[in-house]
Amino acid sequence: MKLIKNEKNGPQGCAFPAVAAEEITEADVARFNAVVSTDLEPWQVEQVVTPPSVHVRQEALLAVHWHPEFVPMEHIRTRVEAMFPNRTDELLIPTQHNQLMSWDGHTGVEVDCFSSGFNRKVQLLLHFANDRVKDAGVLKSMLAHTFKYRSGQLFEFMHTITKPDEDRIARAARGTGADRELIEFVRVNVAKVERLLDERWSDVPRLSVKNKLLRNWFDAMRPELGDTATDRIQAYLKAVKALVKEGFNLSFFYRASEVIEEVRSLGGCIVIPHPEQFWPILLRNYDVDGIEVWNPQSREYTEFLISVVNERNERRTSGRDVLIFMGDDCHMGEKTKPADQQDPEKAAREIGLQPAWDDLGVRKKLIVNNISRRSVISEYKARLAG
Numbered sequence: 001m002k003l004i005k006n007e008k009n010g011p012q013g014c015a016f017p018a019v020a021a022e023e024i025t026e027a028d029v030a031r032f033n034a035v036v037s038t039d040l041e042p043w044q045v046e047q048v049v050t051p052p053s054v055h056v057r058q059e060a061l062l063a064v065h066w067h068p069e070f071v072p073m074e075h076i077r078t079r080v081e082a083m084f085p086n087r088t089d090e091l092l093i094p095t096q097h098n099q100l101m102s103w104d105g106h107t108g109v110e111v112d113c114f115s116s117g118f119n120r121k122v123q124l125l126l127h128f129a130n131d132r133v134k135d136a137g138v139l140k141s142m143l144a145h146t147f148k149y150r151s152g153q154l155f156e157f158m159h160t161i162t163k164p165d166e167d168r169i170a171r172a173a174r175g176t177g178a179d180r181e182l183i184e185f186v187r188v189n190v191a192k193v194e195r196l197l198d199e200r201w202s203d204v205p206r207l208s209v210k211n212k213l214l215r216n217w218f219d220a221m222r223p224e225l226g227d228t229a230t231d232r233i234q235a236y237l238k239a240v241k242a243l244v245k246e247g248f249n250l251s252f253f254y255r256a257s258e259v260i261e262e263v264r265s266l267g268g269c270i271v272i273p274h275p276e277q278f279w280p281i282l283l284r285n286y287d288v289d290g291i292e293v294w295n296p297q298s299r300e301y302t303e304f305l306i307s308v309v310n311e312r313n314e315r316r317t318s319g320r321d322v323l324i325f326m327g328d329d330c331h332m333g334e335k336t337k338p339a340d341q342q343d344p345e346k347a348a349r350e351i352g353l354q355p356a357w358d359d360l361g362v363r364k365k366l367i368v369n370n371i372s373r374r375s376v377i378s379e380y381k382a383r384l385a386g
Helices: 026-036 042-049 073-083 137-162 166-176 180-199 212-219 227-246 256-265 279-283 302-315 332-336 360-368 373-385
Strands: 060-063 089-092 101-103 106-115 120-129 269-272 290-294 323-326
Touching: 026 180, 026 212, 042 073, 042 332, 060 373, 089 373, 106 137, 106 256, 120 256, 120 373, 137 166, 137 180, 137 212, 137 227, 137 256, 166 227, 180 212, 180 227, 212 227, 256 269, 269 373, 290 302, 302 323, 302 360, 323 373
Parallel strands: 060 089, 269 290, 290 323
Antiparallel strands: 101 106, 106 120, 120 269
């Protein structure tokens, strides 16, 4: 994603223009082209291939929940090799949202689906040996349908702002303190993005058509608006987005049970990611290979989740153990942004970096059950090989 690298933050607390220009300017077109582009400038490549730290003592590398986004695998590989120079055992599988992608001998995806048992959207991580998905026509069709969810939600997000949906706008404004000037400024700019998408639809990479597009548009205006104004806009956008997601029709998604059935028919494996965000999924007893007990977004109950998995394994009378996973949930696209436009929490995530494995309290629970990165790598590779 091509962005202008800024050397300064611009004026602090910049006021919004009294009347935002409705017409699309050359600067708007340039900004749009930059935020939808998936091409990388040399400085972006340099940021991607140069990790902020090197972990020389980590010899086992397990990463089965991470998102390449639009970053070429060759650059990701360079970063991983630089970050973990002494690894001897490894299993890396990318899990792009609703899109199959491969790394060496394995293919993965994170799929959005619907758990009817508690009426909520959930995600599942699907992993395969490459040859298992060569002719997986049904699964690929299911993913192609689900892939449209993010672009569909973006258009609803934009319509909520530009039409506008008065109830949602009022609720978002109350929750964030957004005033009329900010709301109008956002409306005019989102309308421009909407028009530019329509005019250039055939040339816009589909990976760019998601909610992040609006966030990136306004972040690209940070030099003119300043940090204070931009942060206020982002808070307001986040509130509107949450309301849009809240009202999204879950019947759009395939049921989790349907996805699991199709994966099993192909000889694939399944992991439940960040269950802390939707506890009831642990009670459904889905046919899965593993449960993620730690994630940068879900780290409060790691030791408890390990106990849940261990107790489930002790109670089972047949079948294989449920494995323990930790997911770094790294989004590589974040590392292509100028440092002052990155989300610090997301930018800190790294493929294969899961500190909980080395936490003394967590290790104590893992050792008792003979669980380690190496043991999970060995067992999961065997299952994937079928």
